[in-house]
Amino acid sequence: MNKKVYNSEEEFLKDYNPNEYDRLSLTTDILIFSISDGKKESYRKLNEKYFSVLLVKRDDYPFKDKWCLPGGFVGIDETIEQAATRILKKETNLSNIYIEQLYTFSDIDRDPRMRVVSTSYMSLIDKNLLTNKLSSNASWFNMEIKEDDKQFKVILDNGEEKLLFEVKKELREKTTDRYNYIVTKNESLAFDHPLVIVSGISRLKNKLEYTDIVFNMMPKYFTLGELQQVYEVILGKKLLDPAFRRMIADKVEKTDKQKKGEGHRPSILYKYKNK
């Protein structure tokens, strides 16, 4: 190899051939999480809340007619986060939304067309901010999540279709809590998107405990009961009222508003406290 000698970075760059190395396609997949309200069972009872995710139906190959996360190619002139934000805006017409990088998936055969690496993002939105209708191929799916130390079982339900998938957890090493995720059942989701979904669920569950991240999905005013419901539906377990209220106490601020007319004692509306 006869290597040319350069005397400055400018000189080197002028000569540089970008095709010297393999290039590949980079996409981003975005998890859009939110909270949905269920139906009221009786005039007295609370609305059930659901933890839900936005999926779109593919109308092209590959994975034609399967559901997948909104996503797309990362342009040569945008960062991955800009691409994710652009796609989020396209789907929801929302800007200024909480978005966080999750993980970059790079299995060789994750896309049957060619080598595609995908960086996934998680975003959290308050559904009340949605004004436009969803595009015709998009739909919110409520998630029923069963997680133990061996696996995830997730049922996605948009009212018309129920999608089920299972992901096995294999401990990677004894020194940490890291797992290899392996999809063991999946008939309706495209690509490796079950993995993206469970990664997002794990990240969110985790962050609920030590951040204020939940408020990205809450409306401006909410009752502590509603907030607790949101925690419970994401964590997949019931919480004790006094402990929950102690934990949340310094994150919220009482307002002089109330939620009335529910067939039981009215509840004080709170808002997120801006420290």
Add this chain to the structure above:
Amino acid sequence: MNKKVYNSEEEFLKDYNPNEYDRLSLTTDILIFSISDGKKESYRKLNEKYFSVLLVKRDDYPFKDKWCLPGGFVGIDETIEQAATRILKKETNLSNIYIEQLYTFSDIDRDPRMRVVSTSYMSLIDKNLLTNKLSSNASWFNMEIKEDDKQFKVILDNGEEKLLFEVKKELREKTTDRYNYIVTKNESLAFDHPLVIVSGISRLKNKLEYTDIVFNMMPKYFTLGELQQVYEVILGKKLLDPAFRRMIADKVEKTDKQKKGEGHRPSILYKYKNK
């Protein structure tokens, strides 16, 4: 646009042109962290321990003569983790090492040659396992880290050169723990590698508290004093002995070995407990 209609995924794939979309180069940068022993100040005192990182000196443009993390292009036929593992093996001749994906950096101009996206990994090694000499352009740098809620100040020292950089932390949004990191001072490190280093430091500090990750950097046998030193040097603060010992108690196992001849009471050697 005249779109051809396909009747099966096979048919579609046969026809697919992978050059339809922009393609870019993907690299990986790998943080190799370990613990180094300092000199003994007196026959009585303990060895000081240092938290250190492996850097290599660039001998080509761009960033000729600056220090950077070991890294390289991700081949079209390997996952990013495989690429990182390959580079780690090349630098250290070690296999079967703890390695974890950190973050994917994608700023448009992070590489002056062309658009390059880089996925960073963090690995933790026990330096005692190193047998071969380092390659001539590689060097271990002890890190002196000062972190508060506004910034990181890091001094890297390999005994010959001292490199200093500073990274400002800007809270991204009030609802989380997430920061935008901005390099405010850096003369000696290439690319955006100061960002990778502080991301790794943060991740590690965090995981020290709730995982057994530290043992990836420990030798087979160690004293609790040494283990505490390692925690202290990574966390950048002193810990109270009884609290530390309570915290660590069920992660370690006493052996019948001792460390003697140190000018003070001998210390029992422990090993990591395999639950």
Add this chain to the structure above:
DNA sequence: CTAATAGTGTCTATTAGACAGTATGTT
């Protein structure tokens, strides 16, 4: 004996879990 680290006992303050109770609206 001295310097230095090894290792433990224990008090206290804080936090988390559990349960039971009171409060207040709608029908």
Add this chain to the structure above:
DNA sequence: AACATACTGTCTAATAGACACTATTAG
């Protein structure tokens, strides 16, 4: 009145922080 949720008081168990003490070695 009955129901359903809102909200609080308090006991107990577990954990974390702090300090002081004892133990043991080489020189």
